[in-house]
Amino acid sequence: MIFDFLVEKRTVEMMTIGRSGNVLMYSPDADGMPKALSILKEIRSRRYDAILDFEQHSLLTAAFTRATSIPVRLGFLPSKPNARGQMFTHSVQLQEGELMWNAFVRLGRVLDSDLPTSLMTIPLPISTEAEVWFHEWWNANVGIDKRGPVVAMHLGVGPSAQYRRWPAERFADLAVAIDKLQPGITVVLTGAKGERALFDEFRRCFPGNTVDAADLGGLDRTGALLRHCDLLISGDTGIMHFAAAIGTPTVGLFGPNTPACWAPIGPHAAFVYWTSQPCSPCINSYRRHIPEKCIAAQESACMWDITVQDVLNAARSVIQGSWLDDQRYTHTIQGQAHSIVPLT
Template identity: 30%
Template structure:
């Protein structure tokens, strides 16, 4: 750094949701490479920020925690006074540039109120007048690509686009201990299943996952089920469907230990979810199940991934179940029910075989 030169101070706005948070990492890595001496701060949600603990590309995480129905929030910025104090704290940091990766009008307002002279973001929701550089948002491109387009529009070179996360030796040891206590061995043919979805109708039915688990067991593999504490009741109601050889880890480990555990698995199969994106970041083969939502924007960003998706005339839909289509007897839309156990099992075994051979299909 040149002595006496004022340090560039950059703010990045992309908060809420595990998936959105982990998909922002390539943006931050390329930004850091271009700005090695800058102070880079990232506004994140407290809960989802867990997945980027240890990130080396930012100097500061700033927690924004308003009341919202869309994320796990404690609502620390609940009142007008709370929000005003947050904005004042942003202004006190004297940012010169803000990248607004959120597409909402409110995030552009936050960028303006931060006091930054340069405000670069997507030209969406009629907020372009609040930005100094407006970037087109493409609905037919993956979110990672859209984020990187923001950098490119600002003249920043993009050299790579892979996902990553950072687990500690302690978390990795905890994962091994957890598996051992459940009668499983790390790296010994573990197949992680995540059968839950934020909206049940979006997810493949638990009966399908149970049948899939039995098929993997027949191949000498060990299926294990991952889920959050809020998924416990749902899994308890369906536990009888799964054989005794299925390892039940639903609600039994923290998000951070779950991330470390994913690295020990040979394959992941799961619904469209934040955990699916973490499996992609872990670098393991995976089969992602998509129904009403298109995988174009939020599919797994990995060269080791396969998407099971049946496109209907109504796909993707507004997900107002069930006003636009008739539910199946199991209360799922046709696009979800059309995905068969046979095809998911076949794709999973194909990826496992490619892994043994040291090569993968479906490269990004």
């Protein structure tokens, strides 16, 4: 089975990483109607069997899907009815409160009824080029003889809804707690280059070993790094889902959004959602409701409700043979893989 992709520039890496197939790119804000018609003509000439529209609300993508005249046209129907349903031959109704992963599984089962309803992710492949880059980067920034757990922390949440962030000082408190359990940890700080102010805030509170891993130059490289980390702690972000899908032990932190819909999915994934705030969750992606500001008495009160102990407990649940309880531990980078070896 061959999959081709029509994506925007901002999603091309995430949609195509580790996959073969043709990639067509169209950006609504930058590209005009002539390019849209050119892409439509090319798609129609290839005579695909099916097309899947992963958008949840857009009438534009649904209309484009209809215009392809592909025999099987699949897409989501939003909670609030609109004309999307008229554009598809098959559709899946989004259900508020449903895990989004399950909605995607239901969409896939329209094409293949043999897909199990309990379908789990498979580790995303990382290119050989990214692995080679990683070992060079690791040796230059950490050192080939580094021992001890490597913990990635993603402090930011992207440009919108900053009230989703767990405070940088709490991340630092967590790093201190882990370092007491496993002296000599390396904390890898991931994020965009514009989030380095958070890195500085973290470092003011955590005196241990940190590595700046902002803006590595591509998702493939980020994946290579995360695959060699023993744990990722992150707010509700794309990197949280990416790490979980790779198979990295991942803990997602939730407050304004609900893990009932957006929990990380993977073989070693968990989340923390522990708040007494009556306004949580305030984000409803199914209805496209994302408040501009936090309305709690304290900014990000629901995230402040998450304690270091809460996160440690969740981390222990996803780490096999939890090194958070066992001080006989070493982390080594060997060739194309990493090993976690309790020393006897």
